[in-house]
Amino acid sequence: MNLGKYEIIQQKAGFHSIRDTSSGEIMHSVTEPMTESIELYVKQLNLEKELMSPSDAELVIWDVGLGAATNAMATILECEKIRISNGAVRPLHIVSFENDLDSFRLAILNPSLFPHVRHKAPVSILENAHWLSDDGLCRWTLLEGDFQTHVGSAPAPDCIYYDMYSLATNEWLWSSRLFSQIIDLCVSKKPKLITYSVSTQIRSALLAAGFYVGYGVGTGPKTETTIAFNSLDAISEGVKLLGPEWLAKWERSTAKTSKSIDDVEREEIERRVREHRQFVAR
């Protein structure tokens, strides 16, 4: 079944994914979508610990690239389990960004293939761009349109699920300039930014923007992903930061930075990576 530029495909392992036919990008292509969302995003955020925190400030998650809402719904479903088992009462607010809702609509039209949409929340988000749980402790907001246009109006995040299409499809969304804008919007918080990508260019852009960048968990056949923090004291326990081994590999790489930036910007990004406290202070 198709909707707009999206189609549903069945993977060899049996699960279904949504493919953007214009770019060829597939959402959650290598691992069963809910499993990947939980392993990569929900567990690395440490949702249970965050919700159990005595703070009554909302835990704000930016869901960058709503897509079929797998990451958002994985978070909501896990949150519901945690509230039942632990009585956690810290409020949760998921803010999703999306500029094309057709993949979400396609998932909603096919609940047997995407069971995570069998919940009141997705339809409410589609109709009202907002959902509030019956206990009032979990809310979900959709900011429809271009991420960069809306990012300034979102509440500062405690965690960013950065699940955008790859560099090949939209380099700007992985640029040092955009990551700098994100880091500036987060000064009042200590967020972690989690992404599936292991690209050298993307890690370099995060470092140049000022993030401390570490090795994220592997999921499925991937042995690692990327997790980034805006300050040294924000780094999660157990995370290994990229070290001299990565920097040496980066120095040898022909893809240190984007090919589409000018020499001045390239030199500035390379200087910031080499002089990053993450490498100097170790």
Ligand SMILES: C[S@@+](CC[C@H](N)C(=O)[O-])C[C@H]1O[C@@H](n2cnc3c(N)ncnc32)[C@H](O)[C@@H]1O
């Ligand atoms: C990899 S998919 C996200 C998958 C999703 N997180 C999930 O769990 O199903 C990336 C999504 O980002 C959206 N996107 C791409 N460029 C965007 C932009 N500039 N602003 C907002 N959303 C964008 C795409 O339409 C697509 O739905």
